[in-house]
Amino acid sequence: xxxxxxxxxxxxxxxxxxxxxxxxxxxxxxxxxxxxxxxxxxxxxxxxxxxxxxxxxxxxxxxxxxxxxxxxxxxxxxxxxxxxxxxxxxxxxxxxxxxxxxxxxxxxxxxxxxxxxxxxxxxxxxxxxxxxxxxxxxxxxxxxxxxxxxxxxxxxxxxxxxxxxxxxxxxxxxxxxxxxxxxxxxxxxxxxxxxxxxxxxxxxxxxxxxxxxxxxxxxxxxxxxxxxxxxxxxxxxxxxxxxxxxxxxxxxxxxxxxxxxxxxxxxxxxxxxxxxx
Amino acid sequence: xxxxxxxxxxxxxxxxxxxxxxxxxxxxxxxxxxxxxxxxxxxxxxxxxxxxxxxxxxxxxxxxxxxxxxxxxxxxxxxxxxxxxxxxxxxxxxxxxxxxxxxxxxxxxxxxxxxxxxxxxxxxxxxxxxxxxxxxxxxxxxxxxxxxxxxxxxxxxxxxxxxxxxxxxxxxxxxxxxxxxxxxxxxxxxxxxxxxxxxxxxxxxxxxxxxxxxxxxxxxxxxxxxxxxxxxxxxxxxxxxxxxx
Numbered sequence: 001x002x003x004x005x006x007x008x009x010x011x012x013x014x015x016x017x018x019x020x021x022x023x024x025x026x027x028x029x030x031x032x033x034x035x036x037x038x039x040x041x042x043x044x045x046x047x048x049x050x051x052x053x054x055x056x057x058x059x060x061x062x063x064x065x066x067x068x069x070x071x072x073x074x075x076x077x078x079x080x081x082x083x084x085x086x087x088x089x090x091x092x093x094x095x096x097x098x099x100x101x102x103x104x105x106x107x108x109x110x111x112x113x114x115x116x117x118x119x120x121x122x123x124x125x126x127x128x129x130x131x132x133x134x135x136x137x138x139x140x141x142x143x144x145x146x147x148x149x150x151x152x153x154x155x156x157x158x159x160x161x162x163x164x165x166x167x168x169x170x171x172x173x174x175x176x177x178x179x180x181x182x183x184x185x186x187x188x189x190x191x192x193x194x195x196x197x198x199x200x201x202x203x204x205x206x207x208x209x210x211x212x213x214x215x216x217x218x219x220x221x222x223x224x225x226x227x228x229x230x231x232x233x234x235x236x237x238x239x240x241x242x243x244x245x246x247x248x249x250x251x252x253x254x255x256x257x258x259x260x261x262x263x264x265x266x267x268x269x270x271x272x273x274x275x276x277x
Numbered sequence: 278x279x280x281x282x283x284x285x286x287x288x289x290x291x292x293x294x295x296x297x298x299x300x301x302x303x304x305x306x307x308x309x310x311x312x313x314x315x316x317x318x319x320x321x322x323x324x325x326x327x328x329x330x331x332x333x334x335x336x337x338x339x340x341x342x343x344x345x346x347x348x349x350x351x352x353x354x355x356x357x358x359x360x361x362x363x364x365x366x367x368x369x370x371x372x373x374x375x376x377x378x379x380x381x382x383x384x385x386x387x388x389x390x391x392x393x394x395x396x397x398x399x400x401x402x403x404x405x406x407x408x409x410x411x412x413x414x415x416x417x418x419x420x421x422x423x424x425x426x427x428x429x430x431x432x433x434x435x436x437x438x439x440x441x442x443x444x445x446x447x448x449x450x451x452x453x454x455x456x457x458x459x460x461x462x463x464x465x466x467x468x469x470x471x472x473x474x475x476x477x478x479x480x481x482x483x484x485x486x487x488x489x490x491x492x493x494x495x496x497x498x499x500x501x502x503x504x505x506x507x508x509x510x511x512x513x514x515x516x517x518x519x520x521x522x
Contacts, residue, residue: 037300038300042290049307056312089328089329096328101320101323103328121386124394127393128393134386148346148349157332158331158334162497166497167349170356173372227300
């Protein structure tokens with residue numbers, strides 16, 4: 001698009017433009033933004049297609065509240081972990097709210113991710129060409145579940161401790177690899193201080209990193225392949241109706257052309273079919 | 278999908294995109310509204326239902342109720358269904374087979390269902406799967422939410438208990454065994470098997486104590502109990518259904 005120069009610009013705007021141009025020249029950020037934000041999507045996308053974005057926002061909320069919690073949390077089995085949770089809940093300004101949001105955010109995220117998956121499944125949106133988008137999404141679901149499992153222990157109260165002991169036992173009981181997985185999760189043969197540090201690290205660093213990576217891949221696939229169209233969008237229904245009409249017209253022609261068939265008046269089948277529609 | 282179907286889909290989707298609208302702002306405004314409402318709902322939940330702090334961990338006391346978060350209730354209930362060591366309902370079904378089969382199916386599903394049809398009412402198998410899996414998950418979660426948390430404190434309705442067995446029953450009660458096992462109709466119906474007739478197995482105390490110390494998952498180890506308690510508990514459990522009814 002060409003614009004007419006209508007005179008000297010505000011120097012601030014000039015500076016801003018120059019900066020953006022400088023960055024764009026080297027990074028292609030303008031093209032990227034256009035590719036991401038101003039790509040066309042099919043008309044009539046549904047409200048159900050907002051769940052993926054919502055899951056991402058909830059993940060962002062979990063990241064932010066999680067970072068705040070990490071500022072106070074101490075992964076110490078000698079009472080430090082439990083005391084730091086008490087401290088966050090009772091002493092820190094808004095601490096109870098941040099912890100509550102993080103705790104409830106986990107449940108909300110599981111629900112949103114599940115609904116998102118159900119929407120994709122029911123719409124057949126995982127079919128060609130979006131198979132890999134589904135696979136990365138399935139990974140994200142599993143990672144979200146693991147997030148819930150590892151975060152549970154960090155509170156270090158009786159309920160969390162014993163539920164996690166049982167869960168790790170279950171992992172460790174798997175054939176062949178089970179004992180190794182158990183040792184890796186527990187950081188040894190017994191549940192102890194090293195286990196808490198390990199769960200802390202897995203919960204804060206390993207899984208969030210993996211989730212961020214898979215969200216990146218997931219988004220790349222979505223933008224590259226485009227968001228799926230509802231299988232019953234107005235446009236699809238119109239096409240299906242046209243196809244049906246064409247099929248019927250062809251059938252009528254065929255019936256007419258058959259030797260020995262009754263010659264119906266031209267208007268008859270159309271009217272009959274209009275009535276049944 | 279056959280190459281022709283792929284081509285047809287690509288052509289159709291290109292058409293949809295051409296007659297479509299830009300992502301910004303036509304889709305993002307809906308996204309923002311729903312995501313915003315979800316975050317607000319979370320904040321309201323956090324304010325109204327406060328996150329509490331339970332009892333601090335004490336690995337020495339095994340008096341506990343191993344209940345997971347609600348989103349793992351389905352797995353927990355699965356443990357109750359496959360709680361026996363027999364061939365029909367082995368524990369490994371719940372701890373390994375069923376979860377892993379579900380995970381593999383989940384990941385590879387697009388490579389199993391490759392037909393071009395996307396309308397759900399023309400995909401009866403997929404529709405059936407949706408209903409069955411969602412229904413089962415909801416049912417198991419509901420069951421988990423309503424499962425009894427512990428065992429009645431008044432004791433077990435057993436007779437014929439000698440001194441050692443009474444001590445063993447006290448150990449049984451004090452360590453929350455009843456939150457996973459049932460004896461004579463008292464206790465939780467799982468994840469552990471019903472112990473009413475456990476004595477019929479004919480195990481000796483040494484074997485039973487070895488089991489307490491290193492049991493099969495999901496049962497946790499009770500190696501931290503004093504040897505005396507373990508001995509009494511083993512006597513008690515080994516007599517269930519035979520000496521103590």
